[in-house]
Amino acid sequence: MTRPIVQVLLQASVTLLLTALATAQQEVTAYTNAHILPGGKPTISNATMVVSGGKILALGGADVKVPDGAKVIDCKGMTITPGLIDASFQSSNNQQDLNEQSEEVTPHLRILDNIDPEDPLFRRARNNGVTAVHIMPGTRNVIGGLGCVIKTYGSDPKSMVIKADASMRIVMGAEPSNGNRAIRGGRVNSMYYRRPTSRMGVIWSVRRAFYDAKEALTKTQGAPGDAPPSPGTQIMMQVLQGKLTAVTTARSEQDLRTALRIAEEFGYETVIDEAQDAYMVADELAKKNAVVMLGAPSAETISGSAAQDGSAPRSGTVAVLASKGIRFVITTGTNPSALPLIREAMFAHRFGLGPQLALDAITIEPAKLLGLDDRIGSLATGKDADFVIWSHNPLDPAAVAVSVHINGMSVSQPR
Amino acid sequence: MQILMKRRTTGALLFTALCTAHLCPTQLSAQDVLVQASKIVVAYGEGSTAATVLTDSALLLRDGKIAFVGADIPAEARRAARVVDYGKATISPGFVLAATTLGRDADLAEGALAFTPDLRAAEAFDPWQKELAQLATAGVTSFGLAPSPRNVAGGIGALAKAGKKQGRIETAEAFVGFSLTRAARSQERMPTSLMGALEMLRDSFKTARVGVQVGPDLAVLRQVMSGQRRALIHADTFAELNGALDLAKNFNFAPVIIGARDADKVMAKLAERGVGVVLAPLNPKARIADLELPKKLAKAGVPFCFAGRPDQLRFSAALAVRYGLDRNVANAALTRTPANLIGALTTVGSLRQGCGADFVVFEGDLLDLGSRHVATWVDGENLHGESPAGAKTSQTTNSAGGR
Incomplete structure (x- = not known):
């Protein structure tokens, strides 16, 4: 008689314990009555989104059932979007560490080594609704190195990383040769007496690096006993094999054409970054199916060291790219006069881009470009719970991010 | 008096050096020094280890090292040594x-x-x-x-x-x-x-x-x-x-x-x-x-x-x-x-037997900035401050001279 009672008690306590553990790990929150712009799909009105364990459990209209015991947050009058993704984000203000300047071609160096989770620029981005960023090395090297995609919140770069080796940056134009000098007699007392000193020289460096990688590729296939290629060449080889995305930073018309030409010459695909003069080469971009990361479309001028590239930014570029069917994303990029990402999209909308396209260009499109659309950039069941609750439609100038969530957790500071 | 003592010490050292070099190479080294104080911290604790502190004790210095600590000092060595007495002060590792x-x-x-x-x-x-x-x-x-x-x-x-x-x-x-x-x-x-x-x-x-x-x-x-x-x-x-x-x-x-x-x-x-x-x-x-x-x-x-x-x-x-x-x-x-x-725990940082005879003498607590820094010794030599001669522990030896 006593045994069954003990058993029942034991079972009950085990069940209770398990339930307690499960709730601690999987607290369920439901956001109801919201206007949801899920990214890449039509708007859902009077929507409910259920979040648990850092993922989205369910998303839909008022018919979505709120699970028992869920914490309910009424978002009446507010708009929810996916967390914004800045596909070209400058992390720290410390220019010196953005490039390893002892060489012009450093494909294997990782900007991830430079990440400080407490960088105030992450906090600023977060408070403006940006939950993931693609960070690349700076623009002072011809081939700067490897970019990474990280979330904008965490205590350790490792926990923030979504994709460690996401891209390799190539830079066209005047910036990489800026500061290099030719030897014309006299004392040579600096390592900056070196090639390239001209735009032609920059392109020579790119060609040389790809040539070496191409040769190394044929060698490794031919003779297995050869010494392994240098770490930099190995990265270049991955680009040639289509395993790693090349991002070419080019602003003026001539640099844009060069970027496309070199890619064709060596047979790799490249994303075009910054691309202020893209409206002038729209047909070529369309023909090559190139993807464009447009830097700060709101800016009428370029300030900083990129100003000398001689590009002429136009507010109408976004509309031109859209009309030609060119895939593009909006970024803050290298222009110091860039606005917060959401404001860049707002200006793009103002200059003729449809609201859905404007928002997609900072959410689902960058996610696709970075190969991470299975996790971020849109709101759907099973995706990361990275989202922003806005006071108004985010493209409204009055909109502010009321709360920003990464992996379901609120990470924005109260205003 | 102090000048005289210094001279005598120099003489003794010279004599010892000569002995070591020419006359009796195996017998003698520099004279032992017995350093006394009312408090001697042999080693400060680290983590859960407590500090090792001796009261009214002494260290015997030989060849620049701590040869013996406190009660371990042999009576014979104690008698033969030159005595330096810091009285109420505290000796701590340097x-x-x-x-x-x-x-x-x-x-x-x-x-x-x-x-x-x-x-x-x-x-x-x-x-x-x-x-x-x-x-x-x-x-x-x-x-x-x-x-x-x-x-x-x-x-x-x-x-x-x-x-x-x-x-x-x-x-x-x-x-x-x-x-x-x-x-x-x-x-x-x-x-x-x-x-x-x-x-x-x-x-x-x-x-x-x-x-x-x-x-x-x-x-x-x-x-x-x-x-x-x-x-x-x-x-x-x-x-x-x-x-x-x-x-x-x-x-x-x-x-x-x-x-x-x-x-x-x-x-x-x-x-x-x-x-x-x-x-x-x-x-x-x-x-x-x-x-x-x-x-x-x-x-x-x-x-x-x-x-x-x-x-x-x-x-x-x-x-x-x-x-x-x-x-x-x-x-x-x-x-x-x-x-x-820096991987030197066995040679410096404490006054255990075999470590370098490196110590500081303070009147009062080391961390009280008002405490007077009396002396610093390195390798058994007084490099800074006072070196007060103490009372002889035995009448059979001379405080300044040889054995």
């Missing part, structure tokens, strides 16, 4: 300055290359340099002569001491110095950036690990990976610290971090991986969060000490106590912990 270039930065950074792990700091040591004189005045009895933080892999550091006339190297190869700080990222040679510096180290460690035949530079990295040599890495910002800790984890060694300004942000990793820290000297004008860093390190169980100018050590420890650090830990941070962090 301070250890974990890492310094002692103002000789130019000689301790090979400017042409950033990767020079096999260079030896001991070979840039000038035993007559005037900076050595400041050490005893500040209570510092030994120091880690470290390569300058201007090189990513600077070289092998030494353990050195000041002396009555000239300094000397105690251990020529004590640790290896690395640096990821801004100082190491010159604009005129590789690397110019943190990512370049980290890649340089990762690549070198990788080659050292897999290479069949490695040169003398990579051989040093192998010694670091096998635990034969302690690695001291200069790192301040989060990214530098995180890079250093990841490097150490990947290549399986526990480093000591020098600087560690942002240690607070990587505290859990420091504690979990048994990493020690050499802090920059504390500045009373610093933010309170920085002044409380020693307390936080102690709470997390991370061993730490201070570096900087010799005269900043005691002040930094006192300031750390002012901002919440336990006194016992602060005392250890001046003596035992730095000795441990």
Whole structure:
């Protein structure tokens, strides 16, 4: 008689314990009555989104059932979007560490080594609704190195990383040769007496690096006993094999054409970054199916060291790219006069881009470009719970991010 | 009287030297010294270990080392020794300055290359340099002569001491110095950036690990990976610290971090991986969060000490106590912990039998800045302050003369 009672008690306590553990790990929150712009799909009105364990459990209209015991947050009058993704984000203000300047071609160096989770620029981005960023090395090297995609919140770069080796940056134009000098007699007392000193020289460096990688590729296939290629060449080889995305930073018309030409010459695909003069080469971009990361479309001028590239930014570029069917994303990029990402999209909308396209260009499109659309950039069941609750439609100038969530957790500071 | 004593001592020493050299080479060494005080701290505790303190006791110094401590001193040796009595004062182990270039930065950074792990700091040591004189005045009895933080892999550091006339190297190869700080990222040679510096180290460690035949530079990295040599890495910002800790984890060694300004942000990793820290000297004008860093390190169980100018050590420890650090830990941070962090625990940092006869004498508590610093002894010699002759313990010997 006593045994069954003990058993029942034991079972009950085990069940209770398990339930307690499960709730601690999987607290369920439901956001109801919201206007949801899920990214890449039509708007859902009077929507409910259920979040648990850092993922989205369910998303839909008022018919979505709120699970028992869920914490309910009424978002009446507010708009929810996916967390914004800045596909070209400058992390720290410390220019010196953005490039390893002892060489012009450093494909294997990782900007991830430079990440400080407490960088105030992450906090600023977060408070403006940006939950993931693609960070690349700076623009002072011809081939700067490897970019990474990280979330904008965490205590350790490792926990923030979504994709460690996401891209390799190539830079066209005047910036990489800026500061290099030719030897014309006299004392040579600096390592900056070196090639390239001209735009032609920059392109020579790119060609040389790809040539070496191409040769190394044929060698490794031919003779297995050869010494392994240098770490930099190995990265270049991955680009040639289509395993790693090349991002070419080019602003003026001539640099844009060069970027496309070199890619064709060596047979790799490249994303075009910054691309202020893209409206002038729209047909070529369309023909090559190139993807464009447009830097700060709101800016009428370029300030900083990129100003000398001689590009002429136009507010109408976004509309031109859209009309030609060119895939593009909006970024803050290298222009110091860039606005917060959401404001860049707002200006793009103002200059003729449809609201859905404007928002997609900072959410689902960058996610696709970075190969991470299975996790971020849109709101759907099973995706990361990275989202922003806005006071108004985010493209409204009055909109502010009321709360920003990464992996379901609120990470924005109260205003 | 004192002049007379000095002369007599010199005479005795000369005599002893002659004996050693010519007359009786095996019999005699310099005369033993019996140092007495009402309180002798043999070693400060570290972590859960308590300090070892003797009351109304003595140390017997022989050949520059602690030959016997307290009750272990044989009666015969006690009778024969010259007595120095510090009365009511406290004798503590001398301070250890974990890492310094002692103002000789130019000689301790090979400017042409950033990767020079096999260079030896001991070979840039000038035993007559005037900076050595400041050490005893500040209570510092030994120091880690470290390569300058201007090189990513600077070289092998030494353990050195000041002396009555000239300094000397105690251990020529004590640790290896690395640096990821801004100082190491010159604009005129590789690397110019943190990512370049980290890649340089990762690549070198990788080659050292897999290479069949490695040169003398990579051989040093192998010694670091096998635990034969302690690695001291200069790192301040989060990214530098995180890079250093990841490097150490990947290549399986526990480093000591020098600087560690942002240690607070990587505290859990420091504690979990048994990493020690050499802090920059504390500045009373610093933010309170920085002044409380020693307390936080102690709470997390991370061993730490201070570096900087010799005269900043005691002040930094006192300031750390002012901002919440336990006194016992602060005392250890001046003596035992730095000795441990540079791998010299068996030779310096405490007054155990066999250690160097390096000690300081204070009237009152070491960490009370009002306490008078009475004397500093290094290798059994009084380099700073007073050396009061004590009452003879036996009538059969002469306090100043020979046996």
